[in-house]
Amino acid sequence: MAKNILIAYRDADNDGFGDPYQSINYPVALPNGYVTNADDCDDSNPNIYPGAPEICYDGVDNNCNGDFIDGCTQFTTQLRSNYCNAVLPSMNETIRASTNYVNELPNEVFVNAYRFRIKNLSTNQTGVIQKSNNLMKLIESSIVMYDCSFLIEVSIQLNNEWMAYGPGCIIHIPPVPNTIMDDMSCNQRVQNMNSIIRAKPIPVGSRYHFEVALIENGIAVETTNLIKVGASFNLLQLQGLSLKYSAEYSVRVKAEGSSPNGLVWSTDFSPPCSVFSPHLPEVRVEGCAEENGIHPTSLTTVIYVNPIGGVNNFRYTLSHEDGYSQTITSLQRTFRLSNFNQLQPLTPGEVYSLAVETMIYGYYYYGKDCNIKVPGGNGVQPNQNGIEEKNDFEKCIVFPNPSNDYFNLKWSNDTPKILHYTIIDRFGRIIEDKKTEYTDEGLLFGEDLPQGIYILQVKDEQKVWTEKLIKR
Structure with missing residues (x-):
């Protein structure tokens, strides 16, 4: 004869009500600690069971009926x-x-x-x-x-x-509010080109529209617009506007926010706010005294100017009261007197004035001038290769000069079998450097040179002969 299998539920808190999640099967006698009902909603607390008194505001369903505040007073509130x-x-x-x-x-x-x-x-x-x-x-x-x-x-x-x-x-x-530029940015000179210029943010603003104008003599000469996330920008983020040092910029702003119709701009720009770009750090020749200037030991001595961030180009102009004036440009903050000597020979012992300019963001800015004394003072001056430099018009001639096509170099006497010549442009760059066999018909060269001014150096074992070339 089959026996009936009964189910018992654990009653760990001895309140007479069992845990529906802890059950066992039993054949005859009910085990100790178990009951036949599964009505307890918290078998770890003897004060929680069906029919127990409800304790108000304790966050507990004491009587297991699903109502946490059964019989308790409800308190409600609202906005003022x-x-x-x-x-x-x-x-x-x-x-x-x-x-x-x-x-x-x-x-x-x-x-x-x-x-x-x-x-x-x-x-x-x-x-x-x-x-x-x-x-x-x-x-x-x-x-x-x-x-x-x-x-x-x-x-x-x-x-x-x-x-x-x-x-x-x-x-x-209300609709998206108008905003203004921050007082800490208006009528102030920024320390650097990447210094932050701030507007006053609106709550949950999505983007900001900055209208920026370059002001010269009280008039806006250029204007650009920048739309971005965040209520701030710096001058380097602007496009289509000249970026100048010691300049005035006028800034207006409006804000964008979310509405039921999507993103919407505030109705008006803010009043204009003047922001001034920083003064340019002064570029100068390193080691240059106020009056004595510098005295390099040779034409090939490297002369430095102080480093300045953001410089695209350096322009060096060397001049003398006798009318000498030559300019070279370079990506480097260094130069040599030999760079100028190749363009037009310098007079040993004479003092020349050097003007330094730096190109930053497309504009040249003058630095501090420096007097430079050319080394030597007597005799023939050395060039950068340490070879004696001397013009000898009886020995070598170039024609036609100026030329629209090629140049012809003729050696008048003591003709060498191998001729070594170098062509240097006005920036000191070597354009051509060749050793070639010389014939009595002369040496034709320079046909492919672009228009410009060049220096020709012709060398033998002891001397260097130089001539200025003009290609038309």
Whole structure:
């Protein structure tokens, strides 16, 4: 004969009600610690069971009937009445829930937290903000936007029990507000070209439109626009506008924000704000004394100017009161007197004036001049290769010069079998350097040279002969 299999439920707290999640099968006798019902909703607490007295505001369903505040007084609240149907000046405005219920609370019952349930009446999106006090801002919600209305309800937590939401209140948010430039940026000179220039941000602003103009003699001569995320920019971010040192720029701004119709710009630009670019750090020759200048030991001595960030080009102009004036440009902050000597010979022992310019962002700026004394003073001066340099017009001649096509070099006497010649452009760069066999017909060269001025050096074992070439 088959036996009936019975089910028993664990009663760990001995309150007479079993745990529905802990059961065993038994054939005859009910085991100790087990009961035949599965009605307990918390088998670890003997004070929680069906029919137990409900303890108000403890956040516990003491009688297991699904009602946490069965038989307890409900307390509700709402926003203060002055906010209802009001237009807030800003979504960053603080909103307060009413606390009129406080004096009615039973002893030992306290408000621990507030929940603000917010509904966007344009999109029907809903969000909840939980705070430890009765203060909140709409900006704290992810569903907030401009030019729309919100229904806000408030719930309070008494001890550990959340009460029902109280009556709702409608609040209106105006359109995207106009903004202005920050006072800390207006009428100020920025320290660097990448220094931050700030506008005053609007709550949950998405982008900012900066209109920037270069001002010269009180007139806007160039204007550009920059639209970006974030209420700040620097001058290096501008395109289509000349970037100059010691210049005035006029800045206006407006803001973009989210609305039921999408992203919308504020109606007006801010009043103009003047921002001044930094003064250019002065470029100067390193080691140059105020009056004595510098005295390099040779034409090939490397002369440095101080480093300045952002320089695209250096321009060096060497001049003398006798009319000498030669200019070279370089990507480097170094030069040699030999660079100028190749363009036009320098007079040993004479003092020349050097002007240094730096090109930054497309414009040249003058630095501090420096006197430079050419080494030597008697006899023939050495060139950068340490070979004696001497013009000997009876020995070598170049024609035609100027030339529209090629040049012809003729050696008049003591003709060498192998001729070594070098062509150097006005920037000191070697364009051509060849050793070639010389014939009585002369040497034809320079046919492919672009238009410009060049220096020709012709060398034998002891001397260097130089001539200026003009290619038309």
